[in-house]
Amino acid sequence: MKMKKYTAETMVEVMKKVRADFGDDAIILSSTVVKTKGFLGFFKKKSVEVVAGFDEPAPKMEEPVFPISSPRIENVDRTSGELKEEMNELKKMLKDMQQLARQSRFPDELKPLLAHLDKQGLSTSSITQIGEEIYNRMKAEKKDFTQQEQLLITKELLKKEMEDLPFGGISFNKKYINVLGPTGVGKTTTIAKIAARALLENKKKIGFITTDTYRIAAIEQLRTYANLLQAPVEVAYNSQDFKNAIDKLADRDVIFIDTAGRNYKEVKFVEDLSKLIDFSLDMESYLVLSLTSKEQDMKVIVEQFNQFAVEKFIFTKMDETSSIGPMFNLMKDHNIGTAYYTDGQEVPEDITEADSSKLISLLLKGAYDA
Structure with a gap:
């Protein structure tokens, strides 16, 4: 990154200098107001001091070719945050596998709807809950539900899940x-x-x-x-x-x-x-x-x-x-x-x-x- 310090009486003047050197992609790294002494230490003047930078595109480098007999060594260090994230991902995977096992007993009539919800990225637990509710109602009424009946139940369940959440635009009651x-x-x-x-x-x-x-x-x-x-x-x-x-x-x-x-x-x-x-x-x-x-x-x-x-x-x-x-x-x-x-x-x-x-x-x- 190229960096340069600028000083001027106002921020507007500083920004003009920064833009002239680095363009609109400049990054402001720091800004401070400084006072400089005038005649005999009196009549202090205020000025603005800014450090700006610009990220130059890295030169394109050819990827080195390694012989087949020489394996590449990778850095396997992990920060505590990365390890925690990986552990959470593993837990989620295990939970999803359990949910999918429960879904396997659902009838074929339900699978297109559940596949659509999965494609939409709805959580596996929510999909399982929807599938179980529809399946249990089908068993209770001893009949297969039509596609429209399945959709109505799904809408009902999702609506209930969000009934306590606030929706709608800003009221502008706050300043x-x-x-x-x-x-x-x-x-x-x-x-x-x-x-x-x-x-x-x-x-x-x-x-x-x-x-x-x-x-x-x-x-x-x-x-x-x-x-x-x-x-x-x-x-x-x-x-x-x-x-x-x-x-x-x-x-x-x-x-x-x-x-x-x-x-x-x-x-x-x-x-x-x-x-x-x-x-x-x-x-x-x-x-x-x-x-x-x-x-x-x-x-x-x-x-x-x-x-x-x-x-x-x-x-x-x-x-x-x-x-x-x-x-x-x-x-x-x-x-x-x-x-x-x-x-x-x-x-x-x-x-x-x-x-x-x-x-x-x-x-x-x-x-x-x-």
Whole structure:
């Protein structure tokens, strides 16, 4: 990584220098306000000092060819976290094998439905519960159920499983809407879609704060959306900046906070977030997850954010996947409902308020042409 230190009177001037050298893919490594002494030690001046970097693409190297007689030695070291994850995976595999053994006694009439649920990524335990309930009812009534009867029972069971979870969009009763999530899930675009609705449908005066200061492109993307919505944007590089932004946007009805996209499987990034944002404010927090991510990765991220009061999930990129079962698994395992799901990049069109009946219909779409 190339690194360089910049100093200027304002952050805006610093960022111009960074962009000139490294472009929009620059990464801000640190930022501090420094005071320099003036004439005879008096008349101190404030300036901003920033260390920025740029990841150069690694040179392409040819993979060495090893003789057949010389086996390659691999590093088999494991961190405690990796070992724990592997143990959890093993336990899950054993549990799934037990569930599959229970499923083997179900009649052939049930197998297409269960295969569809499996393809959708619904958990093995949920599939087994659905299969057993339908099978037990078939035995009790001493008849085979039609495809439609099987679907009705499945919808009934899934609906009951989620009846205590909150669904639906943001009410805008809270002044601060904090949007959390890892890198690459589409947080900024999702914020723009929700903010546009707050402005156009709910007639709210909106504003934005971004703490995503690691990539210049992220700030510029939010500025573009904010300009279209004629709303102010404040950039917070540290906790003091965040407090100042709150003061500057005091006249706004709703303030959307766009947090940094980081690898939140690492605890330190979650801790950094808790130091930067004042979570004691009149605030609701929403966790954005991409349905194109691995379920295990999403699960780890949800667990990392347990220290914050996550109101609901927002799932993105539904149009880029053919399996939405992980949505149901995460909601069930963590007892958290869903506010929205998105299925495209258009602002503000490609976002839908979540509803349990809608989601169940989407899950069963294609099973017996449901």
